[in-house]
Amino acid sequence: MREYLTRALERSGYAVSAVDRGTAAIPLLETEHFDLLLTDIVMPEMDGIELAQKAGEMVPDLRVMFITGFAAVTLKAGKTMPQARVLSKPFHLRDLVLEVDRMFELERVSDNI
Known part of the structure; x- marks a missing residue:
């Protein structure tokens, strides 16, 4: 799945670094x-919520989008990081790209106010 997401975002003009677990993302x-x-929220070694919390400490203005197939986990993610987006599985790659585009568009709009 990681490869499909990477390709979809790269084809849409985004530079992507992909890793297979949260602990591999920290050094990057x-x-x-x-x-x-x-x-993703459910991962080995470090779940996505813990990764997002650590990443937020390192990069306070980092945008976060969670991917999950579990409704209960979606609620937990929303309570833990209310500014984060949550994309529920299954989804079409087009939906992923649209959500990422929206995250960056919202910032451009607020910068112009």
Whole structure:
């Protein structure tokens, strides 16, 4: 699934760094600049919510989008990080790209106010 998401976002003009677990993302967040953290919630070693919390401590203005197939986890994610977006599985790749576009469009609009 990671490869499909990566390709869809790259085809839409986004630069993507993809890893297979949250613990692998931490070193990247320490050394590179990211505008968005797109993470599944259920992952080995470190779940997506914990990853987002750690990432938020490192990069306070980082946008976060969670992907999940579990409704109960969606509620937990929304309470933990109310500004984050949640995309529920199953979804079409077009929906992913539209949601990412919206996250960046909202910032452009608020910067112009």
